Amino acid sequence: MDDQYTPIISEEERQARRAQRAAQRQKKLRERRRRQMRQLIPAGALALVVVVLLSAWGLHQGSDLPAEEEVSPEAEPAMSQMSYEAPPEEPAPYTAEATASTVTLGDEIDSSYAVVIDGDAGTILAEKAADTRINPASMTKVLTLLVAAEHITNLDDTFTMTIDITDYCYVNDCSVVGLEIGEIVPIRELLYGTILPSGADAALALATYVAGSHEAFVELMNEKLEELGLSDTAHFTNCVGLYDENHYCTVYDMALILHAAMENELCREVLNARTYETAPTPEHPDGQVLSNWFLRRIEDRFTGEFQIVGGKTGYVVQAGSCAASCGEAPDGSLYFCVTGDASSSWQAIYDHTALYQTYCEQPENE
Incomplete structure (x- = not known):
């Protein structure tokens, strides 16, 4: 790697961006809570309840405390020394809760692990061992994409492929775009190359461009997991999804990672x-056509207005075929589905199709 590499943004700028993103997520969380409260209690009734509670509290205070002028001087120090307990911290902004309606899945799907989440309501619609640790395989690249996108400032900048990256991909038998040593690639194309063909060469190039090294980028990934409130159940050791006993998350975690990614434009x-067509280079004079196999095959299974608007698959022997996807209903509601340990990549598609059609599609689309 280039020892003279300098990060494209300063640590101060990175901290400012994290604070800004955290504030945005807290705002969205508050808005979601207000929506949920409006659904539970009509606005007029809620206002009446608030007025009654405040009035009752005021009467209680007035009946139990002496008038202000009757408070003795000796009581003032005691009152001033009363301890203040800070309100509890708000929960992580990307969360989903099980409800009485949450369905526990069984043999109706092939995958051993699954979760379906209503992103707007913040509820789990269906699940199957959703809190069990798995290796996320190449679903890992959803977080790779998100971290890279949050740090990149110039999509038209370029990166020159190195032998370190191509050797890593060859030794670990990774799926690749097919970028060659010395090939100059626009950063924008690396983003698409990471997701559409699940290119480890593109992902490693992004990592090196953003953080200077693969190892430094993985640190950013784990910082992002902490920021999302997932660090207790998720930890990554690489940006491509290679198997490692310390590289893990749950399907629930991956659904929330995808949720965060889908809120990044x-x-x-x-x-x-x-599909995405890359620009010609001396190494690829005609450019390359990158393709998202999963999206192109699952979209034909939805004939109504419900659409699959994002997806990433993965496979390692230890985790079977995995997939993470996002579906959008006609009203704009987003749903997230993640499955793991399907017997084949096609079976993962069948499972996602069945789960969306059962739990997410609007009646007019069925």
């Missing part, structure tokens, strides 16, 4: 792309 654009 650039990530959503990449995750929703069916």
Whole structure:
């Protein structure tokens, strides 16, 4: 790797961006809570309840405390020394809760692990061992994309492929775009190359471009997991999804990672792309057509207005065939489905199709 590499943004800028993103997520969480409260209690009734509670509290205070002028001087120090307990911290912004309606899945799907989440309501619609650790395989690249997108400032900048990256991909038998040593690649194309053909060469190039090394980028990935409130159940050791006993998450974690990615405009654009044509280079004079196999095959199974607007598959022997996807209903509601340990890549598609059609499609689309 280039020892003279300098990160494209300073640590101060990175911290400012994290704070800004955290504030945005907290705002969305508050808005979601208000929506849920409006659904539970009509606005008029809620206002009446608030007025009654405040009035009752005021009467209680007035009956139990002496008038202000009757408070003795000796009581003032005691009152001033009363301890203040800070309110509890708000939960992580990307969460989903099981409800009485949450369905526990069984043999109706092939996958050993699954979760279906209503992103707007923040509820789990169906699940199957959703809190069990798995190796996420190449679904890992959803987080790789998100971290890279949050740090890149110039999509037209370029990266020159190195032998370190091509050797890593060859030794570990990774899926690749097919980028060659010395090939100059626009950063924008690396984003698409990471997701559509699941290119480890593109992912490693992004990691090196953003953080200077693969190892430094993985640190950013784990910082992002902590920021998302997932660090207790998820930990990554590489940006491509190679098997490692310390590289893990749950399907629930992956659904929330995908949720965060789909709220990033650039990530959503990449995750929703069916194909992408790269610019010609001396190594590839005609360019390359990158394709998202999963999206192109699952979309034909939905004939109504319900659409699959993002997806990423993965496979390692230890985890079987995995897939993470996002579906959008006609009203704009987003649903997230993640499965693991299907017997084949096609079976993963069948499982996602069945889960969306059963739990997410609107009646007019059935």
